[in-house]
Amino acid sequence: MGEFAQVGESEVEPLARLTEVSKRFPGVNAVTEVSLDIFGGEVHVFAGENGAGKSTLMKILAQVDRPTSGRVEVAGAPVTHRGPAEARRLGVAMVHQEFALAPDLTVAENLFIGQEPGGFGWIRRGRERALARELLRRVGLGVRETRAVRSLSTAEQQRVEIAKALAVDARLLILDEPTASLTERESRELFTVLGELTAQGMAVCYISHRLDEIFAIGDRVTVLRDGSVVTTVPVGGMDESALVRSMVGREVDDLYPRTFREPGPVRLEARGLERPGALRHAGLTVRAGEIVGLAGLVGAGRTELARSVFGAEPATAGSIRLDGRPVRIRRPRDAIAAGIGYLTESRKSDGLALQLGVDVNITLGRLPMRGGLIDLRGQRRVAEHYRESLGIRVPRVDRAVSLLSGGNQQKVVLARILRTGAEVLLFDEPGRGMDVAAKSEMFQQLDQLAAEGRAIVLISSYLPELMNMCDRILVLRAGRVVGELEREEYSEQRIVALATGAGGEHEQRD
Ligand SMILES: Nc1ncnc2c1ncn2[C@@H]1O[C@H](COP(=O)(O)OP(=O)(O)OP(=O)(O)O)[C@@H](O)[C@H]1O
Ligand SMILES: [Mg+2]
Structure with a gap:
């Protein structure tokens, strides 16, 4: 950070050098002839679409995986791919998304x-x-x-x-989407630490989908597409739209495709939900065609509110109405039967059957039947539909989910929720781990669902997402809804003030 800019590339030995590195999996060229240098003192960002080969490339550098062909050198010496212990001896360490402590x-x-x-x-x-x-x-x-x-x-x-x-x-530290489960503040603290480490000469390889952080901490960025390097450039030499273009290979002009319409009748109404230590008299209403955003700090009660509506952790008091009728939701099964769908924030517990195919996972909740049997062709057709519309990168829909990249697994979870046909949909950080184009496609789907008269709740820690996609935003703090903003009242400052309690709060409207 800064350091690197003062060092002429040609005068300095790279800390690591990849030469024509390739990695093939059955049916997939995950990495194709990648050559690049990593220097001490730089934060080297790796960007690209879901399935572009970022994690695979970094696993090769960290010796978790062996390349099919090509050479890796660290500090001038060839790497033998004897495993992570050998990598550590050479001074290369990788922090995976799921920690190994x-x-x-x-x-x-x-x-x-x-x-x-x-x-x-x-x-x-x-x-x-x-x-x-x-x-x-x-x-x-x-x-x-x-x-x-x-x-x-x-x-x-x-x-x-x-x-x-x-x-x-370690002199080379690899981080794979390290901020995906951090708050804004924790992310900033991490950046400070990384800045200090690079100032001491360490090299940091950093995988990210977040444009804002790529520009905030990156010195150089390598963009991968379909396993190949599109470009390696100083971050300062590229603006946001150029970066997106090189990742996706085309213009993505509308990151937040939303058409606002006059909402219909109230579909979901939750009132006075209580759960000791989590929710205090919390509630919300969502009309047909509306997307209602939940903002707040981590732990403010956004997920808890969604989970109690879904019956995952039912409220001890309060009431829920669907389309005007009172419903009792004691467990998720009740919610699903009533037409409520929930996309949880943690991929791990989303219950993907990792060893089963993409097609099975998508249709698990609602199997296409024919004459009392599972309609396998129907199942494949449904899966093909979502592969197409969400851009799930997999050579065949009967491939095991475990072989998909992180972002593509996330899309399978999303497809399954969309497939259930639920009328009230709760999305908890749905864009986590998805690339910008995939996110834009997902938001397109949300807009479509709203247009069909569904009621949607969107939880996100990324305010531009809420402000661009939502008809209204509720702000939660300490388990309570402390504010409700209409579109013309949106501003980051206002939402942050409500979320942190820095400003005065105003009453929730009915
Ligand atoms: N063990 C494996 N067997 C088969 N295919 C694999 C395996 N690991 C990865 N792949 C495939 O290799 C390609 C690259 O995957 P990788 O995980 O490197 O992508 P990524 O760029 O990290 O994506 P994301 O942003 O979604 O994390 C994908 O098509 C993926 O399905
Ligand atoms: Mg990855």
């Missing part, structure tokens, strides 16, 4: 797992603890080294992973 061990124990620092008993432990404190300081983490990892937040665990990389003197 041991939850029951302490922070300090996790930092030195697999290392033999020498020394005996308490001398060694004393030295380890001092070293752990120093590492935690370097990653800006203010927790005690004796804490169990289990008790840490996602952001804190991620910081421990980075500290672990420092513990083995």
Whole structure:
């Protein structure tokens, strides 16, 4: 960050060099003849559509995966692909989206797992603890080294992973979509840490779909498309639309395709929902054709509100009406039967049957039947439809979901929800992990669903998304709805003020 700009590329040895690296999976060329250099001191961003090959390329660099052909060198020496331990010895560490920490061990124990620092008993432990404190300081983490990892937040665990990389003197740190489950504030703190590390000469490879952060922290960006490098350029030499164009291969002029219409009658009405410690007299109404946004900080009660409407964690008091009729929702099954669909925020618990095909996963909730049997051709037709409309990248729809890239798995979850035909739809951070074009397609689908008279709730931490897509925005704080904004009242400042309690609050309208 900054550092790199002062260093002439030609005078400096690259920390890592990839030469014509390719990786083939059955039916898929995941990475094709990629050549590039990574320098100490730079944040090198990797961008591109879902399935473009970003994670695969980084796994090859971290020696988690072996290339089909091509060469990898680290600090001038050829890499033998003997596995992650070998990579660590060379100073390459990768933080995956799902962390690999041991939850029951302490922070300090996790930092030195697999290392033999020498020394005996308490001398060694004393030295380890001092070293752990120093590492935690370097990653800006203010927790005690004796804490169990289990008790840490996602952001804190991620910081421990980075500290672990420092513990083995990594000089190249790879982060795969590290902010996908962080709050804005946690993301900014992470950027500060990365800035300090690159200033000390470390190289950071950073995969991201978020344009704002690519420009905020990247020094150079490599864009991948269909496994090949489209371009590697200094971030400053490219604007947002050029970046999107090179990722997608065409112009994406409308990131938020929404047509606002006069809404119809109220379809979902939740009133006075209570759940100790989570919801305090929370409620919302959504009309036919409306998309209502829920804004708020992480933990403000947005997910809790959705989960209680869906019966995943039912409210202890309050009432829910659908199309004017009172309904009792005690469990998700009741909600589904009543025509409510919920896309949860965590992919892991979304219940994808990873070993089964894309087609089976999409139709799982509503199997096409024919004469009392599952209509397999119908199933394939349905799956083909969603593959086309959502751009799910898979060579055949009967491929196991486990073989899809992260963003493409997310699209399968989305397709399944769309397929259920639910009339009231709750979307919790649906764009997480999706590339810009896929997001735009997804929003197109949401707009279409609204046009058909469905009622939609959209939870997102990214305010431009809410402000562009929603008819109204409710702001939650500490389990309560503290404000409701109409379109003409939207402003980031106002929403943030309500969410943080910095400004005065105003009453929720009925
Ligand atoms: N183990 C595997 N077996 C078969 N195909 C695979 C395997 N791993 C990845 N692929 C395929 O390789 C391609 C590249 O996947 P990769 O995970 O690298 O994409 P990505 O750029 O990280 O995408 P995303 O943004 O969705 O995370 C995809 O088509 C994916 O389905
Ligand atoms: Mg990926």
